[in-house]
Amino acid sequence: MLEKIWLSPPHLTGRELEYIKDAFDKNWVSPYGDNIDSFESKLESYFGVPDVALVNSGTSAIHLSLIVSGIGMGDEVIVPTLNFAGCINPILYQGAIPLFIDSEKDTWNIDPVIAEEVIVAKIKAGKKPKAIIAVHLFGTPCKINEIMALGNKYDIPVIEDAADAIGSTFDGKKTGTLGKLGIISFNGNKTITTSGGGALISSDPKLISLAKHLSNQARTLKPYYVHDAVGYNYMMSNILAGIGTAQMDILDERLKRRREIYSIYNSELSNISSLEFPEEIAGSHANRWLSSIIIKPPASRNLLYDHLASENIESRPVWNPMHLQPAYKDYPYYGNNVAKELFDTGLCLPSGSAMTDSQLGRVIESIKRYFK
Numbered sequence: 001m002l003e004k005i006w007l008s009p010p011h012l013t014g015r016e017l018e019y020i021k022d023a024f025d026k027n028w029v030s031p032y033g034d035n036i037d038s039f040e041s042k043l044e045s046y047f048g049v050p051d052v053a054l055v056n057s058g059t060s061a062i063h064l065s066l067i068v069s070g071i072g073m074g075d076e077v078i079v080p081t082l083n084f085a086g087c088i089n090p091i092l093y094q095g096a097i098p099l100f101i102d103s104e105k106d107t108w109n110i111d112p113v114i115a116e117e118v119i120v121a122k123i124k125a126g127k128k129p130k131a132i133i134a135v136h137l138f139g140t141p142c143k144i145n146e147i148m149a150l151g152n153k154y155d156i157p158v159i160e161d162a163a164d165a166i167g168s169t170f171d172g173k174k175t176g177t178l179g180k181l182g183i184i185s186f187n188g189n190k191t192i193t194t195s196g197g198g199a200l201i202s203s204d205p206k207l208i209s210l211a212k213h214l215s216n217q218a219r220t221l222k223p224y225y226v227h228d229a230v231g232y233n234y235m236m237s238n239i240l241a242g243i244g245t246a247q248m249d250i251l252d253e254r255l256k257r258r259r260e261i262y263s264i265y266n267s268e269l270s271n272i273s274s275l276e277f278p279e280e281i282a283g284s285h286a287n288r289w290l291s292s293i294i295i296k297p298p299a300s301r302n303l304l305y306d307h308l309a310s311e312n313i314e315s316r317p318v319w320n321p322m323h324l325q326p327a328y329k330d331y332p333y334y335g336n337n338v339a340k341e342l343f344d345t346g347l348c349l350p351s352g353s354a355m356t357d358s359q360l361g362r363v364i365e366s367i368k369r370y371f372k
Contacts, residue, residue: 005362056196099122163183214232
């Protein structure tokens with residue numbers, strides 16, 4: 001049987017074990033220790049922010065960002081429908097209401113025009129949305145300048161879900177740093193990983209301080225347990241932070257390889273009339289976490305997916321829009337079915353930075369054979 005080619009597997013350096021061993025040697029196997037301090041410091045330096053909150057998942061980071069932004073029961077949050085559930089569930093944890101906004105075709109991200117129409121209508125109805133979550137899907141920056149302009153115009157905080165987008169930039173500024181708050185994921189399939197984990201980023205150290213407090217069960221500095229708020233067990237382990245510390249050292253290499261993979265796919269396959277490769281808009285620099293393509297009808301995304309699977313190549317359809325999911329179907333949706341069209345025709349190709357040239361060539365040849 002042919003070797004399995006995975007969509008986006010972890011890519012470790014080998015140095016991770018040094019930091020993990022250090023945690024074991026010092027018996028710091030809790031959410032405290034040198035690795036936590038080192039990983040936070042490297043992230044602060046990379047993003048140019050005064051403080052970072054390390055947490056146990058990107059979902060936790062989203063949840064904390066909503067809490068420190070004051071989102072609560074009955075509040076409404078603007079959010080793209082072409083999205084992952086980890087961005088939506090924290091809205092519901094808070095008893096808030098997601099307002100699902102369609103995609104625009106340039107970046108596949110939230111459509112600023114529709115978002116503004118919804119904001120204006122909601123304000124006229126006497127209920128202004130309390131936050132906008134801007135997602136950088138698959139590492140491609142959304143039209144963040146337009147989204148930030150909406151936030152400023154209507155005084156609505158913007159939270160960047162940059163879970164996929166470490167290393168992506170817009171107008172030279174790193175995604176995750178453009179909004180009031182930003183989140184990063186270090187899940188096992190991300191550009192760099194801690195196996196599971198995330199980070200909350202902000203230029204406002206007071207927000208990060210509050211998030212850290214809440215992530216540690218809202219414990220006060222007493223020799224006994226005193227809690228001044230409802231808190232959460234969201235802290236990252238010192239062991240996992242060791243993995244992240246090592247991963248930060250090779251981040252630039254991983255980013256370079258992901259973009260190289262996309263470039264090779266584009267170069268080798270763009271002459272196939274049934275395929276369309278999304279291009280970067282002006283000012284955008286995508287990390288290409290996942291190389292994604294459109295399979296134009298009458299060609300079939302599903303049949304190409306099945307063909308790749310038959311050759312032991314993992315691919316993945318673009319996210320199924322949230323407003324079409326059983327868990328979220330009763331929440332409002334605004335748009336023209338662009339996200340549904342992207343779901344029906346979009347496919348993510350193997351994009352892992354550990355993928356060899358030989359493996360990449362095998363994927364390309366498989367796709368070429370399918371379209372012969």
